[in-house]
Amino acid sequence: MGAGNSGGRPPTGAAPEDLIDIGEVCRLSALTPSALRFYERRGLITPAGRNGQRRAYTPDVFERLNLIACAQQAGFTIAEIARFLVARPSDDDLRERLAAKASELSSDISRLQRMRASLMHAATCTHVPLVDCPHFKASFADEAVAAADM
Numbered sequence: 119m120g121a122g123n124s125g126g127r128p129p130t131g132a133a134p135e136d137l138i139d140i141g142e143v144c145r146l147s148a149l150t151p152s153a154l155r156f157y158e159r160r161g162l163i164t165p166a167g168r169n170g171q172r173r174a175y176t177p178d179v180f181e182r183l184n185l186i187a188c189a190q191q192a193g194f195t196i197a198e199i200a201r202f203l204v205a206r207p208s209d210d211d212l213r214e215r216l217a218a219k220a221s222e223l224s225s226d227i228s229r230l231q232r233m234r235a236s237l238m239h240a241a242t243c244t245h246v247p248l249v250d251c252p253h254f255k256a257s258f259a260d261e262a263v264a265a266a267d268m
Contacts, residue, residue, distance in 0.1 A: 126172050136176065136177070137166050137167055137169065137174035137175065137176060138174060138175050138176070138177060138179070139169050139172055139173075139174055140154060140165075140172050140173040140174065140175070141172065143175050143183075144182075146180065147180060147183050149183065154173070154219060155173075157183075157186065158173075160196050160197075160200050161200050161203070161204075162182070162186055162196070162199060162200055162203065163175070163179055163183070163186075185199075189202070189239075191222055192219065193219065193222070193223075194219065198215070202216070232257050233257070235257060236254055236257035236258070239253050239254060239257075240250070240254055244248055
C-alpha cells in the first residue's frame with residue numbers, strides 16, 4: 119500500500135466514488151471474497167467502507183494484495199506477513215528473520231537459475247537419452263555440491 123495507508127483505510131477525504139466494491143477487487147485480483155475477508159480478520163487489509171451491504175476498498179488495496187502474494191510466494195506465513203506490515207525499525211527479531219529469509223531466497227534464486235540454464239540446454243540438446251547429456255548432468259552435480267555446502 120502507499121505510505122500511510124494500511125490496506126484499504128480511506129485517505130482523509132476519500133470520496134465514496136473512489137472506493138472499489140469487493141466484487142470488483144475479487145475480479146481484478148483473482149481472489150475470492152472469503153480470501154479477502156480472511157485477510158481482513160488477520161489484519162492484512164482493511165475495508166474503507168461499504169457499498170450497501172458490500173465491503174469497499176480504496177484502490178491501493180491492490181498494492182497490498184500484491185505484497186501479500188509476493189511474500190506468500192517467498193515462503194512467508196500469513197502471521198509473518200501481518201507482523202511485517204506493522205513492523206517498526208526497532209523490531210530486531212523481525213529484522214533477523216527478514217535477513218535469514220533474504221539469504222534463503224538468494225539460495226533459491228541460484229538453484230532456480232541453474233535449473234533454468236539446464237532446461238534451456240535440454241531444449242536444444244541432441245543427447246539420447248537427454249538426461250545422459252554431460253552438460254545437463256553437470257548442472258545437477260553443481261546443485262548437489264551447493265546443497266552439501268549448506
